[in-house]
Amino acid sequence: MKKRIRIKNYKIFIPMVMMLLMGMFFSTRSDFFLSGSNFINILREASVTGIVACGLSFVMMAGDVDLSTGAVVGFLGMLSANFMIRFGLPVILVILLVFIAGILCGIFNFFIIEKLGLSAFICTIATKNIFRGLQLVIAFRDNYNEVTTVSLKNPGFLMLGKGIGSLYYVTIAFVVLVVVSLVIQKKTKLGLHLLALGSNRGAAVMSGINAKKTRLTAFCISGAMCAVASIFLVSRVGAATAELATGLEFDAMASVIIGGAAMMGIGSGDTSALGGMVGALFLEMLINGIYKINMPAAYQIVFKGLALIVMILVDALFVFLKGRRAKAAQ
Amino acid sequence: MEQSIFLKAEQIVKEFSGVRVLDQVNFEIRKGEVHSLLGENGAGKSTLIKIITGVYRKDSGTLAINGVPVEINNRQDSIKNGIAVVYQEFSLMPTLTVAQNVLVGCEPSRFGFLDKKRMKAHVQGLIEEYGFSLHADDLVADLGIAECQMVEILKALSFNAELVIMDEPTSALSVKESEALFAIIRNLRAKGVSILYISHRLDEVYMLSDRITVLRDGKNADVFDKEQIEPAAVVHAMIGKAFESDDSRELKPGRGDKVLEVRGLTKKGVYEGLSFDVHKGEILGIAGLVGSGRTEMLRGIFGVDPYDSGTVMYNGRKISRNIYKNIRSGIGFITEDRRGEGFVPFRSIEMNLAMVNYDALNKGRVFFDKAKSRRFSGDVVSKMNIKPPDPNVKVTFLSGGNQQKVVVGKWLFRGSRLLLVDEPTVGVDIGAKEEIYTIMEKYARDGVTIVLVSSDNQELLRVSTRILVFSKGRIVKEFDKGRPTQKDLMFATSNLDQE
Numbered sequence: 001m002k003k004r005i006r007i008k009n010y011k012i013f014i015p016m017v018m019m020l021l022m023g024m025f026f027s028t029r030s031d032f033f034l035s036g037s038n039f040i041n042i043l044r045e046a047s048v049t050g051i052v053a054c055g056l057s058f059v060m061m062a063g064d065v066d067l068s069t070g071a072v073v074g075f076l077g078m079l080s081a082n083f084m085i086r087f088g089l090p091v092i093l094v095i096l097l098v099f100i101a102g103i104l105c106g107i108f109n110f111f112i113i114e115k116l117g118l119s120a121f122i123c124t125i126a127t128k129n130i131f132r133g134l135q136l137v138i139a140f141r142d143n144y145n146e147v148t149t150v151s152l153k154n155p156g157f158l159m160l161g162k163g164i165g166s167l168y169y170v171t172i173a174f175v176v177l178v179v180v181s182l183v184i185q186k187k188t189k190l191g192l193h194l195l196a197l198g199s200n201r202g203a204a205v206m207s208g209i210n211a212k213k214t215r216l217t218a219f220c221i222s223g224a225m226c227a228v229a230s231i232f233l234v235s236r237v238g239a240a241t242a243e244l245a246t247g248l249e250f251d252a253m254a255s256v257i258i259g260g261a262a263m264m265g266i267g268s269g270d271t272s273a274l275g276g277m278v279g280a281l282f283l284e285m286l287i288n289g290i291y292k293i294n295m296p297a298a299y300q301i302v303f304k305g306l307a308l309i310v311m312i313l314v315d316a317l318f319v320f321l322k323g324r325r326a327k328a329a330q
Numbered sequence: 331m332e333q334s335i336f337l338k339a340e341q342i343v344k345e346f347s348g349v350r351v352l353d354q355v356n357f358e359i360r361k362g363e364v365h366s367l368l369g370e371n372g373a374g375k376s377t378l379i380k381i382i383t384g385v386y387r388k389d390s391g392t393l394a395i396n397g398v399p400v401e402i403n404n405r406q407d408s409i410k411n412g413i414a415v416v417y418q419e420f421s422l423m424p425t426l427t428v429a430q431n432v433l434v435g436c437e438p439s440r441f442g443f444l445d446k447k448r449m450k451a452h453v454q455g456l457i458e459e460y461g462f463s464l465h466a467d468d469l470v471a472d473l474g475i476a477e478c479q480m481v482e483i484l485k486a487l488s489f490n491a492e493l494v495i496m497d498e499p500t501s502a503l504s505v506k507e508s509e510a511l512f513a514i515i516r517n518l519r520a521k522g523v524s525i526l527y528i529s530h531r532l533d534e535v536y537m538l539s540d541r542i543t544v545l546r547d548g549k550n551a552d553v554f555d556k557e558q559i560e561p562a563a564v565v566h567a568m569i570g571k572a573f574e575s576d577d578s579r580e581l582k583p584g585r586g587d588k589v590l591e592v593r594g595l596t597k598k599g600v601y602e603g604l605s606f607d608v609h610k611g612e613i614l615g616i617a618g619l620v621g622s623g624r625t626e627m628l629r630g631i632f633g634v635d636p637y638d639s640g641t642v643m644y645n646g647r648k649i650s651r652n653i654y655k656n657i658r659s660g661i662g663f664i665t666e667d668r669r670g671e672g673f674v675p676f677r678s679i680e681m682n683l684a685m686v687n688y689d690a691l692n693k694g695r696v697f698f699d700k701a702k703s704r705r706f707s708g709d710v711v712s713k714m715n716i717k718p719p720d721p722n723v724k725v726t727f728l729s730g731g732n733q734q735k736v737v738v739g740k741w742l743f744r745g746s747r748l749l750l751v752d753e754p755t756v757g758v759d760i761g762a763k764e765e766i767y768t769i770m771e772k773y774a775r776d777g778v779t780i781v782l783v784s785s786d787n788q789e790l791l792r793v794s795t796r797i798l799v800f801s802k803g804r805i806v807k808e809f810d811k812g813r814p815t816q817k818d819l820m821f822a823t824s825n826l827d828q829e
Contacts, residue, residue: 188442192426196434199423206405206421208435 055225106223
């Protein structure tokens with residue numbers, strides 16, 4: 001039977017093609033778009049979102065969602081600033097503590113979902129608020145008790161926001177994490193179990209998969225990735241603000257979805273760290289391009305939403321066509 | 331040649347709330363035999379299976395595998411003893427491949443990393459050994475029903491099951507696919523795997539089985555060896571002498587105004603060339619096995635699902651494909667899925683009854699007429715003897731029988747002239763059943779026409795004035811005179827009439 005050569009993850013080509021078209025469009029409209037330094041910018045900006053999307057892809061593969069990622073990044077960022085300024089801890093220790101805190105946030109998220117027994121969607125909206133609140137609680141205040149931004153002066157920490165020549169550390173971390181995540185997702189038992197849970201949770205449980213342990217692991221990974229992202233974000237910005245990482249959760253989710261999940265396919269084999277990466281790059285190119293051709297920044301948000309809709313529609317189209325082909329073959 | 335016994339169950343007893351569902355049942359399966367378990371709905375078949383597969387715990391009795399006494403208290407125990415089940419509803423993961431589905435949960439791995447080569451080789455090996463038309467890398471989402479079933483069977487084989495239980499395996503398969511399945515079953519038997527086959531399709535059972543065990547009312551009725559299998563004797567064992575004589579009605583051919591005329595109704599793969607008439611005041615019973623297309627036909631006539639070709643005339647005019655219009659013109663539909671489509675559970679009886687009757691209750695008004703709705707629901711509750719007789723009670727708190735009365739009441743009291751009824755008394759106790767039958771008969775006498783689809787042959791014989799028999803999407807027989815027996819119906823529904 002010669003139908004062996006089937007491209008399984010075809011959906012990832014769609015955002016790639018779209019990026020190509022977008023790139024061509026922007027480069028004709030702007031002189032500043034098509035340059036090496038601009039691409040490095042795009043990569044760098046996409047990296048933070050991309051790292052979070054990476055972790056999120058684990059959660060979404062298993063059929064859950066996490067709307068609190070942005071809040072976790074914000075909270076952890078504020079936490080790192082607190083460690084450095086209020087406690088004067090060394091950078092290495094700060095990174096370690098924030099990393100552990102990220103995992104704890106993941107555990108907390110899953111704990112709430114299990115205890116309340118409600119969907120991850122509702123629960124992570126709740127935890128999102130909790131983390132944002134905590135971020136404000138530990139925020140720095142001025143003499144009038146208003147929240148204020150305090151700059152970070154620790155050179156070792158700020159160095160993380162830079163890179164070697166044009167290669168930013170955050171980009172290196174991004175690529176490394178994507179590769180590691182992909183390996184876990186495609187080649188390990190954990191990856192298969194996550195995929196199984198997302199595909200048909202009941203069947204997966206009946207096959208002996210420990211749903212609790214596996215889902216918890218996914219949330220912990222997501223929390224850990226948020227920790228990494230927050231370190232890089234704060235080190236580049238140089239301060240921890242109250243608005244840190246606002247809206248990041250939507251960008252991260254959009255990245256995973258554009259990269260192939262699409263709400264219908266969440267838990268499908270197309271949800272992956274690679275998808276998250278492609279999606280993050282896509283979004284960032286979109287934002288960058290719109291800025292470069294001098295469109296008002298507000299358009300960025302509009303087009304982000306449109307891109308999401310287009311991706312979901314294309315996914316639905318594929319599913320529909322596949323169903324038609326299968327019916328005809330019967 | 332003495333064939334060794336794989337599974338032996340002795341004196342199995344299982345009670346639910348004081349009712350003995352299994353009463354001192356004995357059962358044995360030999361190695362490498364195809365053994366069928368027959369019995370009417372409620373005879374205890376599925377309970378026995380659930381005990382063997384560890385879903386239920388037996389109250390008393392013994393189980394032995396290969397001569398060794400065992401306790402099966404959960405699914406793990408059952409699997410450990412080499413017992414596998416293939417149900418009608420598949421539990422597969424559509425976005426995973428065949429190999430992944432078969433091996434998930436017991437994947438070959440090293441330090442957490444999957445040995446994909448070994449997985450594929452293992453599954454592909456099984457596929458080739460048993461001659462399935464599958465590939466280990468196929469995505470389950472791309473597979474048809476027959477192929478999904480094969481994956482389920484593969485799952486069983488992958489952990490070296492010695493007994494594969496198949497529950498109604500051919501109900502969703504085409505003739506060709508069924509043939510392929512039979513070949514697989516024979517192959518399995520040749521390799522020493524026992525098959526426990528459960529099906530209402532008696533023709534298949536007779537063809538495949540080495541032995542048949544018949545249960546009736548939770549007790550052993552009979553065991554037949556292949557040479558002893560004689561259709562009449564088997565059916566007799568299933569329904570027992572007590573049901574031969576009946577309070578079934580005297581059937582009559584259709585007479586009078588034609589309320590419904592169906593011609594050539596066809597829906598590809600579901601039903602074909604259906605043609606029949608329904609006359610005013612008739613209760614036309616539609617018999618047949620699950621999957622024979624009866625429910626789908628009813629839904630097609632009412633307008634819920636589309637059909638491919640054919641015509642339906644209602645009172646001499648082409649029926650509308652619009653449900654709302656059909657309701658307005660006096661057609662009512664009582665669904666077989668009462669919990670899913672019959673009522674709104676968290677609303678009161680009154681709200682539910684009012685739901686399809688807004689037009690009658692609120693004629694000429696903008697706002698809802700609460701007083702009229704209250705009177706209406708009070709009327710229905712008392713006439714249908716709904717307990718508790720309080721229209722404010724939320725329907726979810728009623729018993730199954732009373733819920734069904736709400737569903738039936740909804741339509742009857744609207745003054746529907748044609749009622750399409752699908753499995754009206756599933757899960758309803760005897761008392762409520764009789765009440766519903768009496769109400770249906772009363773309305774038929776008043777000129778309401780009823781088309782009744784039911785899998786309960788006793789019920790059909792009790793209520794119908796004429797009976798059509800469906801099989802595999804076609805009408806195969808009509809009973810319109812005399813008093814047919816349950817045996818007659820059973821023969822007709824299982825396609826055994828060629829004698």
